[in-house]
Amino acid sequence: xxxxxxxxxxxxxxxxDSAIIICTYTDSATAYFSWYKQEAGAGxxxxxxxxxxxxxxxxxGLTVLLNKKDKRLSLxxxxxxxxxxxxxxxxxxxxxxxxxxxxxQGTKLSIKP
Amino acid sequence: DPKIIQKPKYLVAVTGSEKxxxxxxxLGHNAMYWYRQSAKKPLEFMxxxxxxxxxxxxxxxxxxxxxxxxxxxLDLQITALKPDDSATYFCASSQDGLGGRExxxxxxxxxxxx
Numbered sequence: 001x002x003x004x005x006x007x008x009x010x011x012x013x014x015x016x017d018s019a020i021i022i023c024t025y026t027d028s029a030t031a032y033f034s035w036y037k038q039e040a041g042a043g044x045x046x047x048x049x050x051x052x053x054x055x056x057x058x059x060x061g062l063t064v065l066l067n068k069k070d071k072r073l074s075l076x077x078x079x080x081x082x083x084x085x086x087x088x089x090x091x092x093x094x095x096x097x098x099x100x101x102x103x104x105q106g107t108k109l110s111i112k113p
Numbered sequence: 114d115p116k117i118i119q120k121p122k123y124l125v126a127v128t129g130s131e132k133x134x135x136x137x138x139x140l141g142h143n144a145m146y147w148y149r150q151s152a153k154k155p156l157e158f159m160x161x162x163x164x165x166x167x168x169x170x171x172x173x174x175x176x177x178x179x180x181x182x183x184x185x186x187l188d189l190q191i192t193a194l195k196p197d198d199s200a201t202y203f204c205a206s207s208q209d210g211l212g213g214r215e216x217x218x219x220x221x222x223x224x225x226x227x
Binding site: 032034036042043044045046049089091093099100101102103104105106 | 117144146148155156157158161163168169171203205207214215216217218219220221
């Protein structure tokens with residue numbers, strides 16, 4: 001079945017710098033890709049999602065890139081600020097019609113002043 | 114106002130007991146899900162329901178039983194609790210019955226089994 005690897009597990013960047021988190025997946029039929037943010041003690045907040053026919057999507061300082069050839073999904077946060085400190089998860093769905101999300105292991109992002 | 118309500122927020126149980134985790138969503142969604150997050154494993158899919166019907170069950174144990182009394186409710190009954198069941202359980206929902214797209218998560222119920 002589908003396997004998702006996320007890296008790095010921990011990431012520390014200075015305020016104003018950019019941060020990049022990467023996920024790789026194994027199933028070329030994977031159809032749906034998303035990123036979530038989890039603040040301490042809270043649930044998961046959906047940040048962005050793309051379908052497999054999209055290579056790039058930008059919204060509010062976030063950029064999602066999808067490289068289907070390399071089976072790689074990335075999240076780029078530009079101009080990080082303290083409110084971005086959280087754990088970030090990628091989540092993919094093997095099939096467009098299937099509800100099951102498969103999550104990466106998470107990246108704990110810390111923003112240094 | 115919270116759109117997905119999970120109750121209780123924290124739950125402590127003794128080994129062998131039974132508990133029910135409550136989930137209600139007010140997003141008008143047709144599909145609902147349960148996921149589990151523990152210290153040992155990444156977020157794991159457990160169940161999906163669409164229009165109150167079970168669509169997918171990835172939980173090996175029959176001790177976990179979802180219950181959907183209303184379209185916007187999906188509770189999770191756990192019997193014969195074990196310490197390994199200690200985790201945070203998240204309920205989620207999505208717009209259409211096909212699922213997969215844009216799942217929104219509740220705040221979670223943190224279960225501790227002693």
